[in-house]
Amino acid sequence: MKKKGRGMATIMFGYGYGEGFPDYSHASIELTDDEKILVKTAAADVGQGVLTVITQVAAEVLKVDINKVKVIQGDTHKTKNSGSTSATRQTTFSGNAVKMASEDLLGKIYYYTSLEFKSNYPELGIKDGTVFLNENPDKKISIWELKKLVENKGESLKGEATYFPPTYAPNPENGQSDLLYVAYTFMTQIIDVEVDTVTGVVEVKDVYTALDCGKAINPINVEGQIEGGTAQGIGMALMEETVIKEGITLNPNMTGYLVPTSLDVPKFHSILVENEDSIGPFGAKGIGEPTTIAASPAIADAIYNAIGVRFYELPITPEKIIAALKEKENCD
Structure with a gap:
């Protein structure tokens, strides 16, 4: 049986080296x-x-x-x-x-x-x-x-x-700073999944993204970053797991270490929120790494919404899902 679920995550990301490090x-x-x-x-x-x-x-x-x-x-x-x-x-x-x-x-x-x-x-x-x-x-x-x-x-x-913009190290007593990073990027993603309760396979169906990119100097590039970053987040959430035993990596190649392919890429629905930031050129913000962050928690949330099981470790593999469903069934 396939069960549908929807999850959401919102992130903020301070970009640049920050924390008072010289950065130019x-x-x-x-x-x-x-x-x-x-x-x-x-x-x-x-x-x-x-x-x-x-x-x-x-x-x-x-x-x-x-x-x-x-x-x-x-x-x-x-x-x-x-x-x-x-x-x-x-x-x-x-x-x-x-x-x-x-x-x-x-x-x-x-x-x-x-x-x-x-x-x-x-x-x-x-x-x-x-x-x-x-x-x-x-x-x-x-x-x-x-x-x-x-x-x-x-x-x-x-x-x-x-x-060469200045940033300032955080106060060791309270963690606060007048300017810890040069600016911040914000993003929210809503992700729809289908969970096969027999095989434990999770299929990411649709991704809805609202990205505060400041000013989209090249909107197609920004959308591409959302899609590429989200694909990496899907890999982190569902597939990419390094297996190490006694100091030896047991899956050192692409046969055992799985990453998303074109067949795993969902449908994207993206909104670029051009809330111009005065720091970047023409108000642009950095959006590279922020686009990878929300996918994993949103997918974990969607899986919980679908099958009622909360996972706290990544990746959420089919084996973990089947084991969790059996445990939930025994508890019920």
């Missing part, structure tokens, strides 16, 4: 001779999409098409430290560093153009790589033409920035 990202940006905008960052993209975010941030600030933006990533000869891709920090830290570097470059573009046009800053506009006079749009210059004029003067047209 550096970025630089410049114009190239082949009419591209080159961003230099050591931020490592391990599939979470930080390079997409960085590209969009630079393009938005400089008002150019994203195809004009190139990124040099993680080259130790050409980039400075951007910190680790961990602690859900790269969108806020490297995203802000790129935004600030882009703004630094934009300020120099306006400065040198105002010298060329003999105008003031407020009289200028920029679009599609061209700076122009607002009152006379026909008077214009491309930023790459401007680059050559600046270099002929023996100067350069580049931007550079470091984003």
Whole structure:
């Protein structure tokens, strides 16, 4: 017999290293001779999409098409430290560093153009790589033409920035801090499951997610993070178990250590709550690790709702479910 259940979990996640540890990202940006905008960052993209975010941030600030933006990533000869891709920090830290570097470059573009046009800053506009006079749009210059004029003067047209927000260690007496983490991400998930009371197999059917992501710079990426993170949470809740006996791992391969496959992925129904946070670029928040956290407690809650048994250890395997149901039957 299959029994249906629904569970819910709400989480909050402080991102960045926090607790007073030094945490920063550096970025630089410049114009190239082949009419591209080159961003230099050591931020490592391990599939979470930080390079997409960085590209969009630079393009938005400089008002150019994203195809004009190139990124040099993680080259130790050409980039400075951007910190680790961990602690859900790269969108806020490297995203802000790129935004600030882009703004630094934009300020120099306006400065040198105002010298060329003999105008003031407020009289200028920029679009599609061209700076122009607002009152006379026909008077214009491309930023790459401007680059050559600046270099002929023996100067350069580049931007550079470091984003280094402070955090403070907790008080050892009460655990409180003026700013423990740079910001917090919140998420709620409601998960529907079916539990087969004969085999003990749990099937996750639907996942409903509301994620406070600040500002979704790339909504498709954010939805992808929800789906990937939840899949990892499903693995934690139902499958992934390291079996160790006398110091020896008995399931050291993917035959014995099970992880979710595409056949285990449920239907997703996601809402992006853009409650803009002032910390991240354009109000964005880090959402990598937070998307993995709610699935396990929500699934455990849904299993309890379905069969009336509460589990306190993960993973909740079919063997544990069958044993728990037998014990419940004997008690009844």
